[in-house]
Amino acid sequence: MAEDRRTRRTRRALRDALVALVMERGYAALTVEDITERADVARATFYSHCRDKDDLFTRVTTELLQELGERLQPLADKSDTGFTGEPLLALLHHAEEERDLYRVILRGEGDGKPLRMFTEEAVRRIAAVFRHRAEQNHRAPRIDPEVLARAWVGEHCAVMQWWLEGEAERMPAEGLAELLLGLSKHGRYWASGFDPVG
Amino acid sequence: MAEDRRTRRTRRALRDALVALVMERGYAALTVEDITERADVARATFYSHCRDKDDLFTRVTTELLQELGERLQPLADKSDTGFTGEPLLALLHHAEEERDLYRVILRGEGDGKPLRMFTEEAVRRIAAVFRHRAEQNHRAPRIDPEVLARAWVGEHCAVMQWWLEGEAERMPAEGLAELLLGLSKHGRYWASGFDPVG
DNA sequence: ATCGTTTCCGGACAGGTTGTCCATTAACGT
């Protein structure tokens, strides 16, 4: 009643084939047949699982997001200050484990929907954090939490992408988390060793 | 000897048709024939100008980037502190004028190349600014200028996208420039009215 | 206004990809 072993195998194979091939040739260049061939699955079978290429990518992204959510769940409750330290670190570790998939998503491969799903989800979470802060804080925020969240996500995605794309050995996740926290707290002027005048 | 009036007309028509149609239906759903039909140009003519759809989008993006560069050129020389105030404002005004094209690019439409062209160009410029600062500054930067630049671009693109996608009347470019400057200088903790503890 | 050149047109072409169908075979869970 749970789930047929065959469907599990097929879906996994399609997922892996997709990620591998996008890394090799880029999403746009891929044919459904390329994917099924690599996955060692009949082309007709593909269509009994997904509407099309985009649909496959979307499903894979959804799975990833759900898995990430399950990891963040327990951590979000503990730290009331929001997305500091532990949750951020969990994200980075997850990205390291699923490196290729993260790379492919952050590059904006596909119709752009996967990246949009990822960022929108992130914006929702982070905006909630900023709003939460605003509540239990005396001062009103200087900038709309929604905008702040988009800024946060934009910066973090860009840096994460740089981190994941690096050829050489990567900086440890802990180091990157420190770096990002520093940026959030003090801004880029501070980070560049520059004294703001204005 | 300059350029044939016909080619100018054709290229412009193709460019406008592309932008309009991507806004309406999204890049992926477009056919070369859709574009030529909207542009009122024969399909064969399209191929005497561009290799394919992606090529057209790439060319359009190149033009935009060049135009932007020409506007930034004179300003970059004046302000030695780098990308503060005027150049940022010029960027925002340019984005406002070419709103739809900017939107389409920032959404990551196409094969993602246009967005990559845009961000890579931006990273180059901004990284140069951070390096320049590092030189004529006593303290060494706390974070690699390259990373700092990617963070800058990620944040700014995200906020710009939010700004350009807004349905209602937008905040004036001057206001947004202030906001972004504040983020660069003081970080998001400051912006959220939150006192960094660590 | 004419003339040589360049671009545009429109129609046709083969090749590849898509998404759907179906009858048959194989694997599954119980």
Added chain:
DNA sequence: ACGTTAATGGACAACCTGTCCGGAAACGAT
């Protein structure tokens, strides 16, 4: 072992692509 469910392979029309061509039209320069 049995009934059910999924995978297979092959065939199908529809569509889109990129390329080619001869003829018509627009161009810039004289």
